[in-house]
Amino acid sequence: MGRYIIQRLIYMLITIWVIITVTFFLMHNLPGSPLKNEHKIPPEIKEAILKQYGLDQPVPVQYLQYLGNLMTGDLGASFQYNGRSVTSLIMEGFPASLQLGIQAIVFGTLFGLFLGCIAALKQGTWMDNATTVIAVLGISVPSFVMAALLSYFVGVKWGILPPGLWGSFAHSILPSLALSFLVIATISRYIRTELLEVLGQDYMKTAKAKGLSRSTTVTRHALRNALIPAVTVLGPLTVQLITGSLVVEKIFSVPGMGWMFVNSIKVNDYTAIMGVTIFYGALIVLSMFIVDLLYGMIDPRIRLADGKE
Amino acid sequence: MASSSTENLTPEMFEPVDSDVNEQEALRGTRVSFWQDVWFRFRSNKGALIGMLLILAIGVMAIVGPLMNSYSYSEQDYSATNQIFAGDHWLGTDKFGRDLWTRIWYGAGISLIIAFLAAAIDLIIGVPYGCISGYCGGKVDNWMQRIIEVLYGIPNLIMMILLLIWLDRGIFAIALAMSITGWVAMARIVRGQILKAKNQEYVLAARSLGASHGRLLLKHMFPNVLSAVIVTIMFTIPTAIFFEAFLGFIGLGIRPPQASLGVLINDGFEMLRLFPYQIFYPAAVLSLLMFSFNLVGDGLRDALDPKLRR
Numbered sequence: 001m002g003r004y005i006i007q008r009l010i011y012m013l014i015t016i017w018v019i020i021t022v023t024f025f026l027m028h029n030l031p032g033s034p035l036k037n038e039h040k041i042p043p044e045i046k047e048a049i050l051k052q053y054g055l056d057q058p059v060p061v062q063y064l065q066y067l068g069n070l071m072t073g074d075l076g077a078s079f080q081y082n083g084r085s086v087t088s089l090i091m092e093g094f095p096a097s098l099q100l101g102i103q104a105i106v107f108g109t110l111f112g113l114f115l116g117c118i119a120a121l122k123q124g125t126w127m128d129n130a131t132t133v134i135a136v137l138g139i140s141v142p143s144f145v146m147a148a149l150l151s152y153f154v155g156v157k158w159g160i161l162p163p164g165l166w167g168s169f170a171h172s173i174l175p176s177l178a179l180s181f182l183v184i185a186t187i188s189r190y191i192r193t194e195l196l197e198v199l200g201q202d203y204m205k206t207a208k209a210k211g212l213s214r215s216t217t218v219t220r221h222a223l224r225n226a227l228i229p230a231v232t233v234l235g236p237l238t239v240q241l242i243t244g245s246l247v248v249e250k251i252f253s254v255p256g257m258g259w260m261f262v263n264s265i266k267v268n269d270y271t272a273i274m275g276v277t278i279f280y281g282a283l284i285v286l287s288m289f290i291v292d293l294l295y296g297m298i299d300p301r302i303r304l305a306d307g308k309e
Numbered sequence: 310m311a312s313s314s315t316e317n318l319t320p321e322m323f324e325p326v327d328s329d330v331n332e333q334e335a336l337r338g339t340r341v342s343f344w345q346d347v348w349f350r351f352r353s354n355k356g357a358l359i360g361m362l363l364i365l366a367i368g369v370m371a372i373v374g375p376l377m378n379s380y381s382y383s384e385q386d387y388s389a390t391n392q393i394f395a396g397d398h399w400l401g402t403d404k405f406g407r408d409l410w411t412r413i414w415y416g417a418g419i420s421l422i423i424a425f426l427a428a429a430i431d432l433i434i435g436v437p438y439g440c441i442s443g444y445c446g447g448k449v450d451n452w453m454q455r456i457i458e459v460l461y462g463i464p465n466l467i468m469m470i471l472l473l474i475w476l477d478r479g480i481f482a483i484a485l486a487m488s489i490t491g492w493v494a495m496a497r498i499v500r501g502q503i504l505k506a507k508n509q510e511y512v513l514a515a516r517s518l519g520a521s522h523g524r525l526l527l528k529h530m531f532p533n534v535l536s537a538v539i540v541t542i543m544f545t546i547p548t549a550i551f552f553e554a555f556l557g558f559i560g561l562g563i564r565p566p567q568a569s570l571g572v573l574i575n576d577g578f579e580m581l582r583l584f585p586y587q588i589f590y591p592a593a594v595l596s597l598l599m600f601s602f603n604l605v606g607d608g609l610r611d612a613l614d615p616k617l618r619r
Contacts, residue, residue, distance in 0.1 A: 015455050019462035026467050031474060132603055139547045140599035141592060142574065148581055186544065193536045193610060200614075229537045232501040233494065236461060265466050273464070281462030288458055295501065301508035304446070 004304070008292075012285045019281040020274070024066065027273055028059050034079045034268040053079065055270075066274065075278070076271035080264065086275035093244065093257030096166055100249075100256065101242030103176035108183025109234065115184065116191025117218065123196060131188055138185030144247035147178035151251055164253040175252040179241055186237065187230050194226035201225075224298060231294050235287040243280050350612040357608020363601035367417055367594070374414025382415040383407065383566035403576065403587055412568045413590050417598070419569040420550050424602075426484050427491055427549030428542050435492030436538060439499025440526055444507065450500070457497065460490050466559075473561045482561055483553055491549060498541045502534040536610045543606045547599055570595045 035041065035049065050056040054065055069076060075086040119131040154174060155163020162171050198204065199222055207217040244258025257276070264272035295302045341349070351357055375382060378397060385407055392402045401409050442453040469486055476482040506512060507530070515529045554571025556562035563569060568576075570591050577588025 011451070011455060015458045015462070018455075018459050022459065023463050023467065026463070026471060029471055029474075030467065031470070132607070133600070136596060136600045136603050139544060140596045142551055145574070145578060145581075145588065145592065148578065152582075189540050189543065190537070193540050196610075197533075197536060197614070228501045228505050229498050229540070232497050236494070236497075261464065262466065265464070265470070273467070277462070277464055280464075281458075284461045285458050288454065288461075291501075295504060299505055302504045303508075304450075304504070 008289050012282075012289060015285050016278065016281055020067075020070075020278060021063070023277045024063050024274065025059065027270060028062075030265070030268060032268050034270060053077075070278075075275040078264075078272045078275075079269040080267050080272065086271050089260065089272065090257060090275055090279055093255060093260055096254050097244035097249070097256035097258060098242045099172055100176050100179060100254065101238065101244070103172060104179035104241050105183060105234070105238050107176065108180035109187055109230075111180070112184040112187025112230075113191055113223075115188035116195060117223070119188065119192040120195035120199065121218065128192075131192070135185040135189050138181040141181070143178055143182060143245065144251060146181050147175065147248045147251040150174045150178050164251070166252075166254050171252075171254075175248050175254055178248050178252075179245060183237065183241075186233055190229040190233065191223075191226055194229055195222055198222045198225045227298050228295065231291055231298065235291040236284060239280065239283045239287050243276075243283065347612045351608050354608040354611060356604045357612070360601040360604030360608065363597065364605065367598055367601070368421060370414050371418030371421060374417075375411045378408065378410060380408035380411050382412045382568060401586060403580075407566070409587070409590060412573060413570075413594055416568040416570045416573050416591065417594055419563060419567065420553070420571065420595070420598070422480065423483065423549050423553050423569065424546045424598075426480075427487055427545050430484070430488050430491050431495040431542055431545050432538075433492075434488065435495025435541075436499050438492065439496040440503055440531070440534075442496065443500035443503030444522070444526055444530070446504075446507070454500075457493050460493055465490060469556065469559060469561055473559065476561075478561055478564050480563070483556055483563070486556060486561060487549055487552065491545065491552070495538070495541050495545065498537050499534055502537050503530060506530045506533050532613065535613055539606045539610050539613075543599075543603055546602060547595070550595065570598075 034053075034055070035046065041049070047056065054062055057065070066076070075090075078084050078086050078089055081089065115131045115134065119128045122128050151163045151174060154160050161174050163174070165171055195218075204217060204222060207221045212220075244256040244260075246258040246262055248254070249256040249258040260272065261276045261280075263269075264276065292304050296304060380386075386402060403409060403412070438453065442450045468489060472482060472486055476485065503526075512525060512529055515525055520529065550569070550571045551574075552571075553562050553569055554575050557565070557569070557572050558575065562572065565572075573591035574588055574595065577584075577591060580587045
């Protein structure tokens with residue numbers, strides 16, 4: 001197992017390096033330039049600016065320079081905010097996005113599990129249909145519409161919770177809720193189908209025949225075997241949610257990092273694009289690793305560490 | 310009395326019944342193939358049937374709907390902009406005075422095409438990719454999963470903008486954009502399910518009976534993975550419909566004034582505070598469509614489950 005983990009860590013580094021390389025060269029093919037009003041700048045000043053940011057070099061040289069800086073943990077300075085380092089920009093927006101993401105994931109997963117179990121145990125009843133309706137609304141009404149409706153009705157019209165801005169826990173409830181609909185829908189659907197399949201298995205009959213109560217058979221025997229797809233989707237979903245959602249943050253005026261990425265691509269802020277990509281890529285790669293480890297814990301028959309021993 | 314009756318019996322009185330062992334063993338009744346059985350069970354599921362009829366109805370409306378009144382999807386009427394009820398504009402008009410009834414059905418058609426495209430990409434790329442990765446395991450799985458991580462890690466938006474430079478906007482660009490990363494979630498799900506199925510007893514049994522790899526995967530493991538595949542498609546479809554709207558937003562989707570449900574919802578969202586009806590209609594059609602897809606999906610899942618077969 002230890003060897004497997006070390007092996008995977010090495011692969012993670014290689015994968016992140018590939019992501020960095022591909023993104024770096026793709027990014028330099030983007031239309032436009034990092035300079036504002038490029039045509040109005042006198043040539044000598046333009047040259048000086050390009051030189052200061054190392055943009056006068058050919059792209060492969062820039063790439064090597066960037067990798068060199070990265071080795072020392074330096075993500076470079078952002079182009080769009082004079083002199084701000086990319087690291088500080090990420091660290092400024094990340095806490096808010098992280099909090100929203102985690103709240104949405106935790107609430108969404110628990111509620112989704114609950115709904116999924118009800119739907120499977122009461123298959124074909126009105127409760128099953130009700131969870132289907134909730135799930136369908138969760139996936140077919142986009143999060144920005146949910147966010148706007150929540151902000152308008154709960155926030156403005158009824159005045160129960162703050163409709164926007166950032167500060168106390170109360171401010172984070174509505175945006176988390178808006179983000180959690182997709183999680184609820186996803187988890188409840190996967191749990192429902194998988195659970196239906198598990199409930200028909202022979203070992204469930206055995207467990208029942210042993211005299212175990214309904215709740216024990218479901219939580220101990222059935223649920224565990226129904227978790228694999230839910231865990232698979234939760235990995236990347238968590239990363240997406242904790243790195244911020246552009247529209248939800250915009251609607252609730254949350255100072256997260258969701259806006260940062262789209263904005264950096266718009267203005268060709270190369271260092272910021274790379275910084276966010278590395279951050280996101282590393283989290284994705286890590287989440288895949290954790291999911292693979294969880295597979296083995298949920299179902300010990302799954303052995304990814306190769307059956308050589 | 311009893312003895313006398315037996316004595317009266319002579320061998321001539323008996324006649325061998327013309328019986329054939331094979332005939333005795335023959336199955337009575339018509340044989341039902343797996344797919345006939347699936348269709349029978351699907352048909353007896355009311356929800357699934359309703360769902361299928363609704364999808365058909367929306368499909369028919371997508372063709373017929375735009376022809377039902379005299380307006381075209383692009384015709385602008387500046388004397389009647391943002392009207393909820395305006396004469397023979399049945400569902401009102403948008404900010405350019407375009408007829409919403411026509412645009413919604415036209416958009417539903419485009420979105421249905423995208424839904425089927427997305428489902429096809431999922432099935433053609435995602436499912437085999439996940440099957441091979443999970444089934445082979447080891448090195449193959451390792452490399453295939455690293456490729457998925459790279460695809461996840463490279464920012465989608467950059468790839469889309471670059472596609473925009475090379476391609477004309479339209480259905481082909483949308484299909485290509487979706488086929489880069491649209492199937493990745495499906496591949497992950499299928500791989501997880503195959504990993505789980507791989508070590509189960511029935512697979513071991515089939516393998517020891519000498520089943521080939523292809524037969525193991527297709528006949529034994531795939532039916533057990535199918536329900537997760539169906540659920541995943543149910544998620545791929547709305548994701549693709551909104552992805553198309555996002556592509557339209559950055560200039561890669563369909564060309565305005567053409568519309569899709571995703572584009573209409575985006576447009577309606579801009580007017581949400583002032584004219585909420587503009588988002589309500591397309592959102593309602595999309596929800597109805599998704600609801601029908603889910604009903605059909607649930608019905609298919611139950612119908613395809615070999616354990617429920619009687």
